[in-house]
Amino acid sequence: MDLNGNAAIRVRNLHKAYGGHDAVHGVSFDVAPGEVFGFLGPNGAGKTTTIEILEGYRARTAGDVRVLGVDPGKPTRRWRERIGLVLQECELDPNLTIRETVGLFASFYPSPLRVDETIELSGLGDQADTRVGALSGGQKRRVDVALGIVGDPDLIFLDEPTTGFDPSARRGAWAMIDGLRRLGKTIFLTTHYMDEAQHLADRIAILRAGELVAVGSVDEIGAGLQADAVVRFRLPGGVTADDVGAVVARPVDLADDIVTIRCPDPQPVLYRLTTWAEQGAHRLDGLEVLRPTLEDMFLALTTARAEHG
């Protein structure tokens, strides 16, 4: 994808060295306006360094970076007014209420969202007058998110926004992020939850040891990896794994009576398999087809290379 001047974020050949060590080594990508961009990688891959460079907190060693057309190495007030931050580790004044905290941050921006609306949107409507110090970890995280959006920014950095959330709170956060997407906001998202990235992100970049190993939609990354689908079922009585292998004309794994067949395209495999089973009156108990998940791709991309060093 090449958006040239229109990209919300444009990164070319970004390098960041700490001492002699390159934490980020030649990273390039674009984020389109209105896009939800998932930025993934194992701990220590350089995610935080990259996001902090984009947020204007950290200087880069080399490379060209534009965020909303501005060099984040020279952050200006106007630029900061258009950017919302949800930082990874950040405490808030425990003695102020949610309403006071959100109201304070709203006053920093020229045209903020309404404070009550923002609190409502973050799912904290019932606690608006509770002091931040009395909130649970997940509730505090929602205040962080409220502070990130109250300035009505064009671009929002969400650095692990749902860490510490219970499953229903995460679904709530996802709904909110979907809502921000519908408002046309560009969202730069990091997360350790692959289902979260798969659900929310239009495109994904996967970072490993300071370099990008994949950029694209989940489908594009899957196609690039030639990740196989998996067909699984319980081995019927009276047949062997080799019998099944002969039917589908592919290698077959057998473990604990469960047959596993890896194939790029499951349709012909299923056709042969089910035809054979119907004609021979075999039961394919627990038959399922598993599409490769983002988690599979992530692990394939980030662990396979680790073995090479």
Place this chain on the structure above:
Amino acid sequence: MADWRLVVVQARAQLTSITRNRRAVVISLVIPVVILVMFNSIFGGGNDTVDLAGARITASAYFAGAMLAYALIGIAFMQVAITLVSQRETGQLKRYHGTPVPAWTFIVATVLRVAAMAASVTAILLLIARLAYGVDVSAEALAEIVVYVALGTATLCSAGIAATTVVPDVESASAALPLVAVLLSFISSIFVPVDQLPAWLADVGRIFPLYHVAVGVQTALGASGDTSLRGGDVAVLVAWALGAVIIAARGFRWEPRAAAA
């Protein structure tokens, strides 16, 4: 000017926060009032006088000035440093720095918050001294006290901000800064009148700003109006303030020490 509105908004939020913080209220108000009452109950009474830097003042005036200076080092130095280090190490300052709010408005709001607290505590302590212990506060004395309190607050507050550049974390801040405050209080005519100190210790005390705040207020209160501002006190305070501002401007950090790699 719209940015001054930001100063006021932040100062108000800081005041709201700190008045809800019990430890802060105890340090800045309760302890000085309690010590003032105890000193007067134990040592005061009648016409006891104290020889102080060439003047003879009533014990009650000495105690009132002492506790005013003691409250100021708590509010303007100790609390400013501890609060800022805590805000820095928990990422609050970093979060602030990522908003469009200009950095100077945050610093000025902090100073304004401290000034408001210093003014309130000054009024409360002088009122108690006047009503309960008969300390005479003339208009001239009040004018002098305002100068010493304003200058002392500015100096101690700058020193508190400067101290954050060498204090690595909250634990060190809560250990080191009260120790500094207590040590200075012993040699700054707060717990012991300066004339009763060994000469060398009094000389050490005179190096630091707190001595000049305490003795300045004490003589203003006790010497019944025939003193004037002493240039030496003012000069030492201004020198400390300038030095602290330079250190703070050079070394102030917005991010936690353990910044992620």
